[in-house]
Amino acid sequence: MRSDRVEQLLAFYRGMLRIRLFEEKILDVMLPGRMFRGSSHLSIGQEAVAVGVVSALGPQDYLITSHRGHGHCLARGMDMEGAFAEIMGRSTGVCAGKGGSMHLSARDLGILGENPVVGSSAPMAAGAALALRMQGSHGVVACFFGEGAINTGAFHEAVNLAALWSLPVVFVCENNRYAISVPVDVASARAKAIHERALGYGIEGHRIDGMNVLDVYDISMAAIEKARREGRPSFLVFDTYRFVGHHTADSEHYRPKDEVLQEFRAHDPIHFVERSVADDCIVDMTELVRIRDEVRAEVDAAFARALGAPWPSPEDALGGAYVETSASFTCTGLPG
Amino acid sequence: MRSDRVEQLLAFYRGMLRIRLFEEKILDVMLPGRMFRGSSHLSIGQEAVAVGVVSALGPQDYLITSHRGHGHCLARGMDMEGAFAEIMGRSTGVCAGKGGSMHLSARDLGILGENPVVGSSAPMAAGAALALRMQGSHGVVACFFGEGAINTGAFHEAVNLAALWSLPVVFVCENNRYAISVPVDVASARAKAIHERALGYGIEGHRIDGMNVLDVYDISMAAIEKARREGRPSFLVFDTYRFVGHHTADSEHYRPKDEVLQEFRAHDPIHFVERSVADDCIVDMTELVRIRDEVRAEVDAAFARALGAPWPSPEDALGGAYVETSASFTCTGLPG
Amino acid sequence: MSDPQAMRNITYAQAIRTALREEMKRDERVVLWGEDIGVYGGVYGATTGLQREFGTERVRDTPISEMAIVGMGVGAALLGLRPVVEIMYEDFLAHAADGVVNQAAKWGYMSGGQYRVPLVVRSPGGGGSGYAAQHSQNLEAWFAHIPGLIVVATCMPRDARGLLKAAIRDDNPVVFLEHKGHYTYKGDVPRDEEVLPLGKADIKRPGRDVTIVAWSKALVAALSAADELASEGIDAEVIDPRTLLPLDMDTILASVGRTRHLVVVSESHAYCGVSAEISAQVCERAFGELKRPPKRVGSHFVPLPYSEPMESYVIPDAARVAEAVRGLLA
Amino acid sequence: MSDPQAMRNITYAQAIRTALREEMKRDERVVLWGEDIGVYGGVYGATTGLQREFGTERVRDTPISEMAIVGMGVGAALLGLRPVVEIMYEDFLAHAADGVVNQAAKWGYMSGGQYRVPLVVRSPGGGGSGYAAQHSQNLEAWFAHIPGLIVVATCMPRDARGLLKAAIRDDNPVVFLEHKGHYTYKGDVPRDEEVLPLGKADIKRPGRDVTIVAWSKALVAALSAADELASEGIDAEVIDPRTLLPLDMDTILASVGRTRHLVVVSESHAYCGVSAEISAQVCERAFGELKRPPKRVGSHFVPLPYSEPMESYVIPDAARVAEAVRGLLA
Ligand SMILES: Cc1ncc(C[n+]2csc(CCOP(=O)(O)OP(=O)(O)O)c2C)c(N)n1
Ligand SMILES: Cc1ncc(C[n+]2csc(CCOP(=O)(O)OP(=O)(O)O)c2C)c(N)n1
Numbered sequence A, B: 001m002r003s004d005r006v007e008q009l010l011a012f013y014r015g016m017l018r019i020r021l022f023e024e025k026i027l028d029v030m031l032p033g034r035m036f037r038g039s040s041h042l043s044i045g046q047e048a049v050a051v052g053v054v055s056a057l058g059p060q061d062y063l064i065t066s067h068r069g070h071g072h073c074l075a076r077g078m079d080m081e082g083a084f085a086e087i088m089g090r091s092t093g094v095c096a097g098k099g100g101s102m103h104l105s106a107r108d109l110g111i112l113g114e115n116p117v118v119g120s121s122a123p124m125a126a127g128a129a130l131a132l133r134m135q136g137s138h139g140v141v142a143c144f145f146g147e148g149a150i151n152t153g154a155f156h157e158a159v160n161l162a163a164l165w166s167l168p169v170v171f172v173c174e175n176n177r178y179a180i181s182v183p184v185d186v187a188s189a190r191a192k193a194i195h196e197r198a199l200g201y202g203i204e205g206h207r208i209d210g211m212n213v214l215d216v217y218d219i220s221m222a223a224i225e226k227a228r229r230e231g232r233p234s235f236l237v238f239d240t241y242r243f244v245g246h247h248t249a250d251s252e253h254y255r256p257k258d259e260v261l262q263e264f265r266a267h268d269p270i271h272f273v274e275r276s277v278a279d280d281c282i283v284d285m286t287e288l289v290r291i292r293d294e295v296r297a298e299v300d301a302a303f304a305r306a307l308g309a310p311w312p313s314p315e316d317a318l319g320g321a322y323v324e325t326s327a328s329f330t331c332t333g334l335p336g
Numbered sequence C, D: 001m002s003d004p005q006a007m008r009n010i011t012y013a014q015a016i017r018t019a020l021r022e023e024m025k026r027d028e029r030v031v032l033w034g035e036d037i038g039v040y041g042g043v044y045g046a047t048t049g050l051q052r053e054f055g056t057e058r059v060r061d062t063p064i065s066e067m068a069i070v071g072m073g074v075g076a077a078l079l080g081l082r083p084v085v086e087i088m089y090e091d092f093l094a095h096a097a098d099g100v101v102n103q104a105a106k107w108g109y110m111s112g113g114q115y116r117v118p119l120v121v122r123s124p125g126g127g128g129s130g131y132a133a134q135h136s137q138n139l140e141a142w143f144a145h146i147p148g149l150i151v152v153a154t155c156m157p158r159d160a161r162g163l164l165k166a167a168i169r170d171d172n173p174v175v176f177l178e179h180k181g182h183y184t185y186k187g188d189v190p191r192d193e194e195v196l197p198l199g200k201a202d203i204k205r206p207g208r209d210v211t212i213v214a215w216s217k218a219l220v221a222a223l224s225a226a227d228e229l230a231s232e233g234i235d236a237e238v239i240d241p242r243t244l245l246p247l248d249m250d251t252i253l254a255s256v257g258r259t260r261h262l263v264v265v266s267e268s269h270a271y272c273g274v275s276a277e278i279s280a281q282v283c284e285r286a287f288g289e290l291k292r293p294p295k296r297v298g299s300h301f302v303p304l305p306y307s308e309p310m311e312s313y314v315i316p317d318a319a320r321v322a323e324a325v326r327g328l329l330a
């Protein structure tokens, strides 16, 4: 019998592949086919953080993420077809086509949503955590953002408050080294140790290899339990890298192609699992192939269904700006 | 002959007294006489920080301050009559009556102004410092604020940038323990060591007794020179206390009267000079009395002149929203 | 309810406090946070005693972190609290605008209706107290321009209590704008519970000759002007829209249909203000009914100066309102 | 200047870049900062090549710190630089509003005229690209409501170049709003230097039957609508105010005096928008000249949805403008 750890690794592998193949579909099929609008921010290369952290969350926990949040949503169980449909702008999308790639959300899964306004998710995470605590839940909120977000005022205000009020939040920083084109050291004082910004607030700050899903999982477990039991927030900085452009329209001339290739060869988090599985001969490689085939089939099927889904009608736009059920709200004078 | 240090101490003494008596006039005469409007934020108890820091600035340097900035302005040489007149709303005020107590400024003295929007002075200080550096000046900008300001996003963004771009700014935090009614530890994580927030940005942070004007001066000199020569900003946290309310309408029920009395007895920065002078018998006490008399006469005279100054006429309000000299600005459609 | 026995004469601050207290007792999900709202009771006393009564969990003093005050409010509202947060001065909503406008107003819509944001953001604006340009603005027009928000601006105790209760119960985010110069203003408020409808204007004074629409503290100037005009034989109807988004144009249009004259009065600048909307809508929708073009009265278009003679010149008073009405009817 | 030989056909992005480049060469106090404006050249390419040409001191990539981007701009402007800062999306001016509105707009006034704030804040707004609700807003009405600011919103290459140059030379703070859907739009721009006056509208198409006032990308819809209407025998005059504060009402009023019909078109919401101001002012000041009440056309009053059918329904297009004109003239 295989150990739990092996089962877990295989589950992580599947989880990462689901994200990778989902996003490769966006890149390889939807982009050339002009099947979505605006831009889509892919997390190819960063799947270990998504899977490692989200796997450490319990059912009562929540997450909020950034523009680069497909991975977190899928890891949390978002319906793949609904996600594809949303990105395609179909009425069956998880947000009925109103949100798109940057606004995926799923209330029933504890996904507060993607918040592409950099930094603004941090206070919302803190507020959500306070709500959980005040309502007697033991839930924790994981807040995902890139290393660019740590220089926003919103992040700072939120971390201070989370520390001060002992809120169950884990601030998860995916340091993929760039904010669009701006390298971390061009944007952040003391860029080599951004996790130490936590010290000023008296909370723990850790820097971890974000390409090793097992390490990600372990530290996340610890941080989430600390938040859950002691109400102490943490600041986890995962070193990672995005193997693709900032978004699907990025020329990427701000970084050498070599760098990308080298990172990909050396640190792809999915290869990492494949290598460690192979090195340790713990499972038959055909099992990995089988998983890959299954995931590919899942992605293809979800994609095909989404592609066949209906468009919203133009007038659907007009609904939903207001909740109109509330007793006292009389809507006579709403402007046209 | 007396040492330079003694001369300096006496100059500091005079500087502090000028602030104290200026503000006591506001409290004791102008408040009951309803001679100003809105509210006025007095720095009684905090004079050592104003005098110590500002005395360490050179002629090419600038300062920007908060709602509690009378002391910084006076220490920098603001005309007392002009300051009184401004607070009274007279046309001879330093801002022609448009600013009032919270907006004193003096361009020719390097006083960028008071900025009562808490935190917002920090980015402005950083920008001013960048302007100085880019124009070849060796000037430094001192940015004064209370301990409440360190929890604003603006402060954080500015410190990161000042550190990152090596801007000649000294961030001067006057920790008087309260932000209006909110004690520092109710508002700030790790309240006992707020100066350590500097660490996250890789700049120096110091915590200093703000009631000892000599210590204030010495550390400020060092920080200003460091900024001037190396472009390294610092974060100086001075422990101080305000002996009066947050503003002139404050009921002060959030802190025990005892606390105020005890702080006043033990730590008044002006008594501190008097005591050290007396203890060491370095100058005749009558000299201190003479200084006090001179300052009182100066304050009384400035006050009397200000009180006799004319009011602006109502229509003066309409001028000054726009600079109308610029060649390209045609003003035909300005709304009424 | 209209039995005068059943009225209490209380201040605007007390009215707001009453609404908060009643709603906090009624619904434990209602929580408050903001700067100095606890022990201090708010810089204008609107929350006095509430921390003592409801404890420090439900009534929280925050750091000076406007972005987080509102941002946390949004997050907490998503997960079931009904936060009422205070921004100490309306001007500082400029620091918190992302939370209000990009997050609270849009989260429900963007999620395809999965979420709702029952958040109330209270904030006092307005001049007249000598606080100068950065502590006196009236920014209702900003928020009224943003779909997804409800915007209330009211200065009468009874309205404040009844509408704040409605705002707290509403599942939409509400920007509830108060006037700092009005907290000690007194008025009758029913002893019994009263929840007033959002989106309904109130005719504060019926009249036949001219419709004056005015809100927040400018309403008081409008009412005094109406008294002054009455003595000259001009019978002004004064309408308080109370809610600026949605706006009760039905009431305004019906009034203009009767009086055939319109003056819109606000302390905010008329230029690109809510008063422009009202003037424009009346012209667009009741063009034929107007005998004369509408007039708008607002603060002169400058930052608010500190000194008294200048400040009171900038802010419209009863005399300026009366003058505008006379000019219109002349 | 109007010699066609002396024209270059360039994109809106190139026009902006040209203005920046020319002013940077002319005046070394002109400096740029913003997110990704350096190596990347701005997410819409408006600053491509400028860092290479002027160096990293004068063209600076910033952290994601909108408050500091603008706040530092104000501080630097006080001490003699002439910063042109970029906020990547107009929506994020909600994070930087304090710097624009509380500081830049007021510092000169509050100081009694001691200081001036020659700052330009550039920012692209607008929808139509599928960026959804938080990356598509048109917030010109916010800034047009604030005394002390100049607000430009223009989408034609020639205007953008000439007005940006004027904005940079102006000693007042200028909010210079661009449209993200227009950076690749081409137009003729004089080879020679051209500085256009702030505060002057431009008649983009003369006509006799109706005045259409439209700005930013809605101008393009208005111009197509005018073409469409021309084939039906309706001769529309299309006016681009270009500057929304101050607003050139003289040109608009003169036009309405000729055409006696007004339609105001904006991509921003009509409700409490600049279009309300224009409609109101025309009614108030030229009541007798209008044959019909004005009409406003703007984005429907909802956050902007992502999906194409919904998004293009919300934003007004030529058909909706033409429809409004037909309705008005019917
Ligand atoms: C407040 C704000 N400013 C600017 C932007 C534009 N923007 C979108 S993503 C991005 C870079 C974010 O970098 P990082 O936080 O490192 O996340 P990553 O994209 O690398 O995942 C920027 C500047 C934004 N969305 N929000
Ligand atoms: C952005 C902002 N939020 C709130 C206020 C209201 N306010 C004025 S002074 C003050 C307290 C400031 O405390 P601190 O920074 O410690 O300075 P102190 O008054 O103690 O000198 C507050 C909250 C403000 N002026 N600006």
Ligand SMILES: [Mg+2]
Pocket (backbone or CB within 6 Å): A146, A147, A148, A174, A175, A176, A177, A178, A179, A180
């Ligand atoms: Mg990044």
Ligand SMILES: [Mg+2]
Pocket (backbone or CB within 6 Å): B146, B147, B148, B174, B175, B176, B177, B178, B179, B180
């Ligand atoms: Mg303090």
